[in-house]
Amino acid sequence: MKPNRPVNFLLFITDQHRADxxxxxxxxxxxxxxxxxLAAGGWRAGNMHVATPICMPNRAxxxxxxxxxxxxxxxxxxxxSLRSRTxxxxxxxxxxxxxxxxxxHLQNMTDIPPSWPVRAEDRLALEAVTPDTSGRYDQENRRAWLERDDYDLSYPYYGFQQADLVDDHSDQPHGHYRYWLRRNHPEVESLIGFEAAIATPEYELTRIRQAxxxxxxxxxxxTAYIADRTIEKLQEYGRGDSPFFLQCSFPDPHHPFTPPGRYWDMYRPEEMELPESFHAGHSPAPHVAWLREQRDSGKAVRNTPAIFACNERETREALALNYGSISNIDHHIGRVLEALEQSGQAENTLVIFTSDHGDYLGDHQLMLKGPIHYRGLTRVPFIWRDGARTTGGSASDALVSTIDIAPSILARAGVQPYNGMQGHDLAAVMSGQAAGVRDAxxxxxxxxxxxxxFDRRIRCRTLLAENHRxxxxxxxxxxxxxxxxxxxxELQNLWDEPQSAQVRARLLEALSREMLSNIDTSPYPTALA
Known part of the structure; x- marks a missing residue:
């Protein structure tokens, strides 16, 4: 540890990884x-929820x-927006x-032209914060990365001075990973993807290309490449005089499920228990009932990234393969943390672990993700271990959000937050000095x-408050x-229950106030009309 050096940050993120x-x-x-x-040596949030259970917007x-x-x-x-402050x-x-x-995944990975962001910050000159990089909104385009060997990001990319990009999912990401694979192991590229996979006719998920x-x-x-490059970066940054922020972001355990090698059959589908809600005797909400009807009538589309109603076998397979991917990630996170210890920087490095959203994985007979806000989808892990401040093994059920991560990091770094941030610094909650930062x-x-x-694209809002959703x-x-x-x-919907009328009215008012308080006020006009 170098004396008087500001704290370093190492942020781990997984993709589509539920807290439990x-x-x-x-x-x-x-x-x-x-x-x-890591959790035993740090602080764990028991009630961390996403700002939205969708990848791009929640990462933003x-x-x-x-x-x-x-x-x-x-x-x-x-x-x-490339002019957004991060x-x-x-x-x-x-x-x-x-x-x-x-x-x-802060920009579109497909060939579909992006919907242009039109925000207040796009109309202001913020080059001092984020230089204008010629308006490139194709920097994560999958086809461009795969068809060329010199494609790259324009740096700094949303604040990152360096990147080893590994975008997309399963065994077929694009980015710097594929460049490395072509240069060093060209024979392996032909082994990527569904068509080259080892036959597993016993798995129903392989028939619908979900595994x-x-x-x-x-x-x-x-996953191994990401850990290897992260270790190299830790070694490189540790030799310098500047503090560092390093983000290590795994595309797994997101579907399609492709845990490699021993991790494929580390867990047996036959030994997986179905979620408590799978066979619960209750009348589901209309959108869940619609999905089940589509499945039962043979109309369900199950080979896309969209939510679908699943059967028992699909649920057990998904759980087993998801666990395999998570254990693979855990193994490599262990390698990274060991390298951090060996570098001598652990005491001065704050380590964070979280995910961008969850997955139903059989909850209520549902698979993947969609606009149904069960806790398996919205609740994510959040672990904060500060090498210089002891919070060993502590936890809290305070309501915290993805939007709290940025202000908490800036506060710990001693860097002034910027106008427009809507999250809260969690320091007082993590130290036990406060019970929470919000009531709702x-x-x-x-x-x-x-x-x-639905008869229109789905737009919804959820409020968590008073131990209700x-x-x-x-x-x-x-x-x-x-x-x-x-x-x-979440089996008994109380929306129409007379005895719940008062709490429903109270929470609807609280939601309206929460929505109002989070309308953007940044920046205010410089002069009043």
């Missing part, structure tokens, strides 16, 4: 010894400390070296498609209301 799929969160099946040890919320309705990347396909930019300007290894047994070796799989937590969702029996949908005369203390699996 870690040993530290009570899971008795999945093996995550390294993350469990993590970067900005702002809700999707204010930073503008409201759903996948809308890029985060906490990584603020660290960079304050002298931190900033780098990322792995998935970013395949990859031929890519464990040591060359994207809002979750947003802006859909892209007309699905689930309330959700309203644009254009729908019904809603959802669950008493999470007495009904933790």
């Amino acid at each position: 799929h870690l040993g530290a969160y009570g899971n008795r099946v999945v093996a995550t010894p390294h993350l469990d040890k 919320s993590l970067m900005t400390g702002r809700y999707p309705s204010t930073h503008g990347a409201r759903h996948n396909g809308i890029a985060l 906490f990584v930019d603020m660290l960079r300007l304050a002298g931190w070296r900033t780098g990322v290894v792995g998935k970013l 395949w047994r990859t031929r890519v070796p464990e040591e060359l799989y994207p 937590l809002m979750i947003e969702e802006e859909g892209q498609r007309v699905i689930l029996g 309330l959700t309203i949908y644009d254009g729908a005369g019904w809603g959802e209301l669950y008493d999470l203390r007495h009904d933790p699996h």
Whole structure:
């Protein structure tokens, strides 16, 4: 440890990883010894929820400390404005070296032209914070990366001075990973993907291309590459005089499920227990009933990234393969943390672990993700271990959000937050000096498609407060209301129950006030009319 050096940051992010799929969160099946040890030496949030359960907008919320309705990347396909202020930019300007290894997904990865972000910051000259990089909103385009060997990001990229990009999922990401694979192991590229996979006719998920047994070796799989490059960055940054912020972002355990090598059959589908809600005798909400009807009538589309109703076998397979991916990630996080210890920087490095959203994985007979805000989807792990400040093994059930990560990091770094941040510094909660930073937590969702029996694209808002979850949908005369203390699996919808009328009215008022308080006020006009 170098004397008087500001704190370093190492942020781990997984993709589509629900909170209860870690040993530290009570899971008795999945093996995550390294993350469990990290939690035992730090602070764990038991009630961390996403700003929105969609990848691009929630990652943008993590970067900005702002809700999707204010930073503008409201759903996948809308890029985060290149003029947006991010906490990584603020660290960079304050002298931190900033780098990322792995998935970013702050811009569209497909050939579909992006929906242009039109925010207040786009109309202002903020070059002093984030230089204008010629308006490039194609920097994560999959086809461009795969068809060329010299494609790259324009740096700094949302604050990152360096990047080893590993975008997309399963065994087939693009970015710097594929460049490295072509240069060093050209024979392996032909082993990537569903068509090259090892046959597994016993798996139903392989028939719908939601899983395949990859031929890519464990040591060359994207998860291993990301850990290897992160270790190299730690060694490089540790030799310098500047503090660093390093983000290590794994595309797994997101579907399609392709855990490599021994991790494919580390867990047996036959031994997986179905979720408590799978066979619960209750009448589901209309959108869940619609999905089940599609399945039961043979109309369900199950080979896309969209939510679908699943059967028992698919659920057990998904759980087993998801656990395999998580154990693979845990193994490599252990390697990175060991390298951090060996570098002599552990005492001066704050380590964070979280995810961008969860996955139903059989909850209520649902698979993947969608605009139905069950806790398996919105609740994510969050572990904070500060090498210089002891919080060993502590935890809290305070309501915290993805938008709280940016202000908490800036506060710990001693860097002034910027105007427009909507999250809170969690320091007082983590130290035990405060019970919480809010009484109610809002979750947003802006859909892209007309699905689930709705007559318009789905727009919904959720409020978590008073140990309840309330959700309203644009254009729908019904809603959802669950008493999470007495009904933790969200089985009994109390929306129309007379005895719940008062709490429903109270929470609807609280949601309206929460939505009002989070309308963007940054920046105010410079002069009044």
